[in-house]
Amino acid sequence: MRVLIVTAGSLGDVAPYTGLGARLLTAGHRVALAAPPRYAGLVTGCGLEFRPVPGDLPALRTAASGQRRLSSLPGAPGLVEFVRLGGRFVGNLGAGIATAAEAGTDLLLLSSTTAPLGYSVAQHHGIPSLGVFLQPTYPTRAFPPILLGVRSLGSWGNQAAGWLGQRLVRRVYADASRRLRARLGLPPADIADLERHAETTGWPITHGFSPAVLPRPPDWRTGLDVVGYWWPLTAADWRPPAALLDFLATGPPPVYVGFGSLADTGGELHALVTRALSRAGVRGVVQGIDAGPEPGSDAVRGIHAGPPDDGDPTGVVRPGSGTGSDQVLTVGDVPHEWLFPRMAALVHHAGCGTAAAGLRAGIPAVPVPILADQPFWAARLAALGVSPEVIPFRRLSEDRLCTAIRAAVTEPAFRHRARFLADRLAGEDGAGAVVAAVDRLAR
CATH class of the missing domain: 3.40.50.2000 (Glycogen Phosphorylase B;)
Incomplete structure (x- = not known):
């Protein structure tokens, strides 16, 4: 099976997928990893095919901040920055995912940063897709959303904040998703519609962190699983200096x-x-x-x-x-x-x-x-x-x-x-x- 893993962001958003890709390769699948161009050597050094996509968060962050000392934390300042940078981060990401998938793909594995757009690409090609997330993004009563703070607001407060967090993510991806679906000739659908479709069809998401570190919330729907970490692969020829x-x-x-x-x-x-x-x-x-x-x-x-x-x-x-x-x-x-x-x-x-x-x-x-x-x-x-x-x-x-x-x-x-x-x-x-x-x- 030709598997394409798609991720974007910083090194920490890419490296874990090298180990995951290597395991899929060992299992007999053909594996390509799509990521920002600066990680091409990391990917090919692990024996995986590399396909470039936009979404280089460090470069974007450097350009936006002018190398200032960062002060963003959860709360209002962090949210303003998230929305401001988010639109730039995903601006051309959908087109990049579509191009990467055209090289031959039977299955899309999508990170949390690429899933809102990759889901439409999978629809266009009529192929299955699977979420492979490094962070818990689905609302829950068990803990607050990862982008809105670290203090629990109580069960109902955590869940309400989780829904608010999803609305912010929709705002970031809305224009890019609209352009992507028009490019692919898909019927118009906003991000909320796509999320509802994914939920009603039980779209599966595996979370790559340990239940010993963060247990699976009991109020998550079926199909959301916490399976354990995917460890980065070290190139076989690496030697310590x-x-x-x-x-x-x-x-x-x-x-x-x-x-x-x-x-x-x-x-x-x-x-x-x-x-x-x-x-x-x-x-x-x-x-x-x-x-x-x-x-x-x-x-x-x-x-x-x-x-x-x-x-x-x-x-x-x-x-x-x-x-x-x-x-x-x-x-x-x-x-x-x-x-x-x-x-x-x-x-x-x-x-x-x-x-x-x-x-x-x-x-x-x-x-x-x-x-x-x-x-x-x-x-x-x-x-x-x-x-x-x-x-x-x-x-x-x-x-x-x-x-x-x-x-x-x-x-x-x-x-x-x-x-x-x-x-x-x-x-x-x-x-x-x-x-x-x-x-x-x-x-």
């Missing part, structure tokens, strides 16, 4: 710090992180945060970007210089599956994929959410007992980060709980559940 191996071997396990692809990662943030690590008395592996001089400073504090180390000609690892340089190492893209088990604690933005990788490794976390679904997953990490506290990105300070890192590293309860959850996750097979669903559709 020598400089990183040397750093890990010359001292106690360090603390990982990384804020994903949606944060302003300039020198001010780098200096704050470096000082917090030093005050906490721990070594650090810092990913994706560029060093730079502090305003008004004659010297660079923390780590200079510098040229690549001799042991890493590709520039994946950059050794530090300046204050505390022997205790902190900056790195580029290193697979979390390999890196996280070697850490003492993790400071991250709580994106769904990064949060999952930390739980899989059994390592305590200090979540620093920025926007979108990150505050939701950050709150889950705290509720699960693997994190001392959630630090919203706009409230990040040296003192607060230092205190949280020290607690995550020194208090045994966080590590014990993280290891317990890691054991639970090890017994799940989320990708296998999707393979079984695809096989049922194939029959």
